[in-house]
Amino acid sequence: MATVKSILTESRDIERAVALIQLGARLQVLEYETGLSYERLLRLYKEVAGKSPSKGQLPFSTDWFLTWQPNIHASLFLNIHEYLSKTSELEEIDTVIKAFRLYSEQMTASAIEPLLSITRAWRLVKFVDNGMLTLTKCSCCGGHFVTEPYQNRHFVCGLCQPPARAGKGSANGGLRLH
Numbered sequence: 611m612a613t614v615k616s617i618l619t620e621s622r623d624i625e626r627a628v629a630l631i632q633l634g635a636r637l638q639v640l641e642y643e644t645g646l647s648y649e650r651l652l653r654l655y656k657e658v659a660g661k662s663p664s665k666g667q668l669p670f671s672t673d674w675f676l677t678w679q680p681n682i683h684a685s686l687f688l689n690i691h692e693y694l695s696k697t698s699e700l701e702e703i704d705t706v707i708k709a710f711r712l713y714s715e716q717m718t719a720s721a722i723e724p725l726l727s728i729t730r731a732w733r734l735v736k737f738v739d740n741g742m743l744t745l746t747k748c749s750c751c752g753g754h755f756v757t758e759p760y761q762n763r764h765f766v767c768g769l770c771q772p773p774a775r776a777g778k779g780s781a782n783g784g785l786r787l788h
């Protein structure tokens with residue numbers, strides 16, 4: 611017979627899985643973050659999303675987060691995530707969910723297309739946990755941006771120094787990280 615504790619754990623897992631599916635997470639994220647079986651998650655996914663989950667590998671490389679525009683979005687999300695981590699007692703996956711919702715809301719409010727998906731946001735936090743990526747302060751604007759570890763102190767962010775092909779001003783979509 612299932613104990614009360616296992617019932618509570620399971621209902622929390624289902625709640626998290628549903629929240630993640632609604633945000634568009636890949637099945638692998640659900641498998642990693644919940645104790646629910648693959649079959650159960652698959653059923654839940656079809657029920658909530660109304661379709662089968664997409665197949666294929668998760669993004670494994672840190673490169674995407676370091677390219678110009680994705681970097682600005684990733685940095686915005688990570689700033690929100692860091693803030694929530696410091697100010698709330700949420701478990702990590704719940705912090706990711708909450709931070710991603712806030713990021714999406716900010717994108718909608720600013721009429722900017724959100725480049726970051728929940729799966730990538732989750733992956734980003736894992737990369738930071740593993741010490742493969744970090745936040746570094748821009749020596750120009752003082753904002754904190756996703757970089758590889760050990761950036762030197764003269765690091766300048768992609769908003770202060772956009773690549774030559776990008777028009778300064780409108781291209782940053784009004785994002786500010788400080």
Ligand SMILES: [Zn+2]
Nearest residue numbers: 748751767770
């Ligand atoms: Zn800057």
